[in-house]
Amino acid sequence: MDNDFKGLVAIVTGAGKGIGFEVAKQLALHGASVIMNDIDKDLLQDASDRINALGGGITHPVAGDAGSIDLIQQLVDEAVQRFGKLNIAIAIAGITLFGDFLTYEQKALESVMNVNLQGSFFLAQRAARQMIKQGSGGSILFMSSVTGHQAHKDLAAYGMTKAGLEMLAKNLVIELSKFKITINTVAPGATLTERTLEDTDYKDTWSRITPMGRPGNVEDVANAVLFLVSPKASHITGQHLIVDGGWTAVSVSPY
Numbered sequence: 001m002d003n004d005f006k007g008l009v010a011i012v013t014g015a016g017k018g019i020g021f022e023v024a025k026q027l028a029l030h031g032a033s034v035i036m037n038d039i040d041k042d043l044l045q046d047a048s049d050r051i052n053a054l055g056g057g058i059t060h061p062v063a064g065d066a067g068s069i070d071l072i073q074q075l076v077d078e079a080v081q082r083f084g085k086l087n088i089a090i091a092i093a094g095i096t097l098f099g100d101f102l103t104y105e106q107k108a109l110e111s112v113m114n115v116n117l118q119g120s121f122f123l124a125q126r127a128a129r130q131m132i133k134q135g136s137g138g139s140i141l142f143m144s145s146v147t148g149h150q151a152h153k154d155l156a157a158y159g160m161t162k163a164g165l166e167m168l169a170k171n172l173v174i175e176l177s178k179f180k181i182t183i184n185t186v187a188p189g190a191t192l193t194e195r196t197l198e199d200t201d202y203k204d205t206w207s208r209i210t211p212m213g214r215p216g217n218v219e220d221v222a223n224a225v226l227f228l229v230s231p232k233a234s235h236i237t238g239q240h241l242i243v244d245g246g247w248t249a250v251s252v253s254p255y
């Protein structure tokens with residue numbers, strides 16, 4: 001295992017399980033100090049303990065709603081107080097509320113927008129302010145989705161937020177490049193996580209329609225994330241990286 005992230009401090013939201021957990025784990029295993037966030041306090045504590053038991057870097061849990069601006073500022077403050085600085089901010093918390101467009105309710109739309117867009121927007125803003133204060137650059141990453149590229153049944157609201165995140169990343173290149181802060185997105189296709197595996201047909205369906213013959217796993221997505229927030233990607237900004245086994249290239253619908 002290399003130590004690419006030794007001496008670097010990161011925030012990862014939605015890190016209690018799934019892709020967020022894997023990203024936090026990989027960062028720590030590569031030497032980073034990580035502020036982990038999740039809305040589920042017990043799940044988060046357990047996740048942080050499990051990573052700390054592996055050795056490598058250290059994680060610290062801060063529970064709360066990643067759509068809340070107060071919580072976001074707390075994450076940044078905690079990174080600085082506990083680990084002295086902030087180098088990397090990764091917004092992974094996101095919610096997927098399926099629903100027919102014609103009956104979709106305002107409450108559902110607000111929840112999706114609040115976590116996926118507002119949370120990511122203000123994590124980028126508060127992290128960037130801290131990075132600018134430090135004066136040594138940084139990297140920010142949003143978790144998008146192939147549904148921000150390809151229309152997907154019952155995911156109008158969710159897909160809209162993910163497409164919005166990719167535009168936000170492009171736009172922020174204008175403001176953040178002069179501070180040597182990169183901002184990118186990773187767009188996973190169907191990925192096996194605790195949540196998606198609740199659908200018992202998920203693995204078979206996506207194995208059938210994904211050109212590479214299988215859905216993604218959390219390591220596939222974390223590998224892309226770690227590259228984009230690493231010093232090796234310091235000249236890559238405003239980009240999206242799709243990790244979908246070729247699905248968007250052919251776009252076979254599961255329906």
Ligand SMILES: NC(=O)c1ccc[n+]([C@@H]2O[C@H](COP(=O)([O-])OP(=O)(O)OC[C@H]3O[C@@H](n4cnc5c(N)ncnc54)[C@H](O)[C@@H]3O)[C@@H](O)[C@H]2O)c1
Pocket residue numbers: 013014015016017018019020037038039040043064065066067092093094095096115143144145146187188189190191192193194195196
């Ligand atoms: N799994 C997939 O197939 C897939 C595909 C494309 C994109 N994504 C995106 O990847 C991200 C992670 O998805 P996943 O399936 O790994 O995880 P998930 O949806 O199971 O959620 C992971 C964690 O996020 C936490 N969370 C939910 N709302 C939160 C909030 N408001 N504040 C803080 N934490 C919160 C949950 O408690 C959970 O522990 C999401 O942004 C999702 O949209 C996932």
